[in-house]
Amino acid sequence: MDRPLLLRATELKRQLGDRLLWSQLDLELAAGERLGLVAPSGAGKTLLLRALAMLDPLQDGTISLQGRTPTSWGLPRWRSMVLYLSQGPVAHGGTVEANLRSPWTFQELRGRGGWRRERIKEWLAALGRDPSFLAYDAERLSGGELQLMALLRALQFDPTVLLLDEPTASLDGATSAALETLLIEWLAAGQRAAMFTSHDSEQIQRFATRTLELRP
Amino acid sequence: MTPLSSGALTISDGRLALSALLILVNVGLSVALRLGLARSLLVASLRMVVQLLLVGYVLEWLFRQDNAPLIVLVGAAMAMIAGVSAVQRTRRRFVGIYLNSLLAVMASSALVTGLAVTGLIQPQPWYDPQYLIPLLGMVLGNTLNGISLGLDRFMEGLRTGRDRVETALALGATRWEACQEVVRDAIRVAMIPTINSMMVMGLVSLPGMMTGQILQGAAPEAAVRYQIVILFMIASATALGVFGVVGLAYRRLTSADHQLRLDRLLNVGG
Structure with a gap:
C-alpha cells in the first residue's frame, strides 16, 4: 500500500447528559484522503472533530496517529499534528500577520523553522487575495476573511491531519473553490489527510474522496 | 495583659x-x-x-485570654468565614472552589500575619490577641475582596475568552500558554483596589484603624506607623491569596491533557 494509515480511532463514544450522540465509532484515515463527515445538525459532527483533536476528554475508545496515542505524542504535539479548525475562528488584536506569527511562539512550534512569509503570500495569491491582506486589522476582518486567516494559520504548521469544521461557511463560491484547490495541492505535497464537515452537499460530493455518516 | x-x-x-x-x-x-x-x-x-x-x-x-491554641483557633475561624464569603460573591462555581478559597485565604493570611507579629510588631507574647486578632481581621477583610474579584474575573475570562483559549490549544499551545492572558488579567483586576487605596491613602481616605487610634489619644505619628505596616501586610496577603486562588482555579478548570474544562463550571442562580 502506498497510502499509509495516519489516524485511527476505535469505539469512540460521546454522550451529552443522557443523550447518546454516537457510540462504537471506528474510523481510519489514510494519507491523501479527504473524508467528508455527513450528519444532520446536532448529531455531534463538531464534537467528533474536537474529540479527535483531544480538545474534550475521551469518554470511551482509543485514538492513535501513526500508531501512537495522544499521550505518547504529548498533547500539544498531537494537536499541532491533528489540527482542528473551528467553525467560529477568532483573532486577537493586531494585524493578520501578527495573528499568523503568534502561534510560532508556542513551546511546541518554536523549533519548526518559523514564520515563512513567502509561502503565505503564495497561498494568499491562490485564494485570490493581495499580500496587503497581511496588514489588515485582524479584529475587523469579515467572517469569510477570518476563515481564510484561520486556515493559513493552521496550514503553515503542516499538520498531518487537518480537521475542518465548515471551512467555507462564510466564503463566496469562487473563494470556496480556490480553497478546495489549495487544500488538494497542500494534501498532495506530503503524507497528509483531511476530514471536514459542510452543510453544502455539493461541496461534499466534489471535495470528499469518501464520506462518513454519523448515526446514533 | x-x-x-x-x-x-x-x-x-x-x-x-x-x-x-x-x-x-x-x-x-x-x-x-x-x-x-x-x-x-x-x-x-x-x-x-x-x-x-x-x-x-x-x-x-x-482579649483577656492567654491561651495560644484558643487564639489561633479563633483566627482560623475568622479565616474560614473569609474564605467562604469570598466565594459567595462569585457568579459561578466549580467543585472544590470553597476548598481552594479556604486554602488561599488561610495560607496567605497566616504567613503574612505570622511574619508581622513575630518580626515586625513583636507583641509579647506573639499571640497577644489585642494585636493578632485585629491585624488578622484587617488582612482577611482585604484578601477576601481580592479573592472574590480574582476568582470571578478568572471564571468569566475563561468563559468569554473560550474560543481564543481553545484556538491556541488547537494549534498546539500548552494549557498555560493558552490561559496565561486570562490568569494575568484576573490577578491584575484583583489587585486594583489595593493599589488604588495605597495611592490615595491619607489624601482621600483616613483608614479606620488609624482614625480609631487617634480618637483613642494615640499620637498620629505613631498611628501612621501602624497603618503603614498594615497596608504592606494587606498588599502582600492579597497578592498571595489572589495568586493562590487563581492558580488553583486554573488547575481545576484545565486538565493535565491541556484541555479547557468549562464543563466543570456551574452557574449560580441569581
Missing part, C-alpha cells in the same frame, strides 16, 4: 440610637428612586449593629 485604656469620649446608648437615623437618608433615597434597596439596607444595618455589639463582647472576653 495590657488593660484596655479608653482615651476617647464614650458614646451613650441614646446617642448610638440617634446615629441609626443616618441610615434613613439611604432608605429615603431608595424609596424615592425605587432602587428596591430599602429592605436590604435595613437588614444590613441591623446585622451590622448586632454583629458589632456581639463582637464587642467577644473581643472583651478574647
Whole structure:
C-alpha cells in the first residue's frame, strides 16, 4: 500500500447528559484522503472533530496517529499534528500577520523553522487575495476573511491531519473553490489527510474522496 | 495583659440610637428612586449593629485570654468565614472552589500575619490577641475582596475568552500558554483596589484603624506607623491569596491533557 494509515480511532463514544450522540465509532484515515463527515445538525459532527483533536476528554475508545496515542505524542504535539479548525475562528488584536506569527511562539512550534512569509503570500495569491491582506486589522476582518486567516494559520504548521469544521461557511463560491484547490495541492505535497464537515452537499460530493455518516 | 485604656469620649446608648437615623437618608433615597434597596439596607444595618455589639463582647472576653491554641483557633475561624464569603460573591462555581478559597485565604493570611507579629510588631507574647486578632481581621477583610474579584474575573475570562483559549490549544499551545492572558488579567483586576487605596491613602481616605487610634489619644505619628505596616501586610496577603486562588482555579478548570474544562463550571442562580 502506498497510502499509509495516519489516524485511527476505535469505539469512540460521546454522550451529552443522557443523550447518546454516537457510540462504537471506528474510523481510519489514510494519507491523501479527504473524508467528508455527513450528519444532520446536532448529531455531534463538531464534537467528533474536537474529540479527535483531544480538545474534550475521551469518554470511551482509543485514538492513535501513526500508531501512537495522544499521550505518547504529548498533547500539544498531537494537536499541532491533528489540527482542528473551528467553525467560529477568532483573532486577537493586531494585524493578520501578527495573528499568523503568534502561534510560532508556542513551546511546541518554536523549533519548526518559523514564520515563512513567502509561502503565505503564495497561498494568499491562490485564494485570490493581495499580500496587503497581511496588514489588515485582524479584529475587523469579515467572517469569510477570518476563515481564510484561520486556515493559513493552521496550514503553515503542516499538520498531518487537518480537521475542518465548515471551512467555507462564510466564503463566496469562487473563494470556496480556490480553497478546495489549495487544500488538494497542500494534501498532495506530503503524507497528509483531511476530514471536514459542510452543510453544502455539493461541496461534499466534489471535495470528499469518501464520506462518513454519523448515526446514533 | 495590657488593660484596655479608653482615651476617647464614650458614646451613650441614646446617642448610638440617634446615629441609626443616618441610615434613613439611604432608605429615603431608595424609596424615592425605587432602587428596591430599602429592605436590604435595613437588614444590613441591623446585622451590622448586632454583629458589632456581639463582637464587642467577644473581643472583651478574647482579649483577656492567654491561651495560644484558643487564639489561633479563633483566627482560623475568622479565616474560614473569609474564605467562604469570598466565594459567595462569585457568579459561578466549580467543585472544590470553597476548598481552594479556604486554602488561599488561610495560607496567605497566616504567613503574612505570622511574619508581622513575630518580626515586625513583636507583641509579647506573639499571640497577644489585642494585636493578632485585629491585624488578622484587617488582612482577611482585604484578601477576601481580592479573592472574590480574582476568582470571578478568572471564571468569566475563561468563559468569554473560550474560543481564543481553545484556538491556541488547537494549534498546539500548552494549557498555560493558552490561559496565561486570562490568569494575568484576573490577578491584575484583583489587585486594583489595593493599589488604588495605597495611592490615595491619607489624601482621600483616613483608614479606620488609624482614625480609631487617634480618637483613642494615640499620637498620629505613631498611628501612621501602624497603618503603614498594615497596608504592606494587606498588599502582600492579597497578592498571595489572589495568586493562590487563581492558580488553583486554573488547575481545576484545565486538565493535565491541556484541555479547557468549562464543563466543570456551574452557574449560580441569581
